[in-house]
Amino acid sequence: MAYQLQLLRNLIEGHPEQAGNLELHVRALEQRIEQLPDTCLASVRTIFEAAQASIGLSLNIEFGRDGLPGRMTKVIEAFDFTMTDHPDGDKIHEELSALIKGIEETTTALARLSNIPNMRHGGALDWAVLQRQHAYMLGGLCDALVSFLLDVAWSRPSKDFEAASGPSYDLAGAFNDNLDSEYELVEIAGSIFEPSRILFTLDATQYEAALTEWRLTNPADGELEAAA
Known part of the structure; x- marks a missing residue:
């Protein structure tokens, strides 16, 4: 039987109008855990960011330049x-x-384990087994924590609550800077726009895909921040 984030799936089923495209993130993490367990941290981070952005807007939380753990603490x-x-x-x-x-x-401790050089999933003799166990633990904790916080937030009466749709533009500053350095500014009728903001606004799905790929190829800027 394929691995499932059952708590998050139950949450989505119970709050379809507020879930946005959270199911896409859940499905992506489930697939990574089963097929590419060593890359699941990027998908876990995306789900955390989606939840933080959604809850932050509802509770008027100012995140500033806090790292992922700092934002979760807030x-x-x-x-x-x-x-x-x-x-x-x-x-x-x-x-x-x-x-x-x-x-x-x-x-956070599991995320730090992912960032130990040459010890991405510990030092067990059966490397592949521990690798998948680590992914299961990380996925299970994400499932429990995010589903609980979103359930509490979504169960409160609020007309202004934002659906958990995806990563926040402001929380991906390093990626945005990298993207803007690769492409030129776009000028339209005298107004100048950043390439990263254009992509985020017009094609959020492609923005998220590029963000995930960038984190996998730039662990020092992407995954390490998850354990900062």
């Missing part, structure tokens, strides 16, 4: 898990926040 801290109708509502908020933070820290 997301977790912005949530109020208190149950107002429960006598220990504040305690529930405290413990849930600690639990979610623990999952996030474990995910």
Whole structure:
């Protein structure tokens, strides 16, 4: 049976209008885990970015130039898990926040494991088995953490909530700079546009594909940031 991110799939089924193209990211990660487990970190990062961008807009979170873990910390801290109708509502908020933070820290540790030179998936004698186990762990933690945070956010009544559609343009600064250095600025009727912003605006799917490929070929700028 093919590997599935079941929690995220259940979330998408329950919130079809808010899910946007989250299913595309989920399917991409599932395929990478099964077929190319050593490259799944890029897809995990994309799902995290999509969730962060969506939740950040809803909760008015200013990310600035924070790395991926820093942005996730801000997301977790912005949530109020208190149950107002429960006598220990504040305690529930405290413990849930600690639990979610623990999952996030474990995910970061797995990302750091991916970045150890020549030890991408540890040092087990059965390299291929550990490689896939690592991918399963990373995918499972992503499934649990992202589905929970999005479920909490999407279950709140909000007309302005943004669907988790894909990576945020502002969170891919290094990639945008690289893209803009390869192509010339575009001038239309006196207005000048950056190539990266044009691609992001007019063809988000191709932008994301190029971003993922760039991260795979530039781990120092892409994947290492995931464990910063």
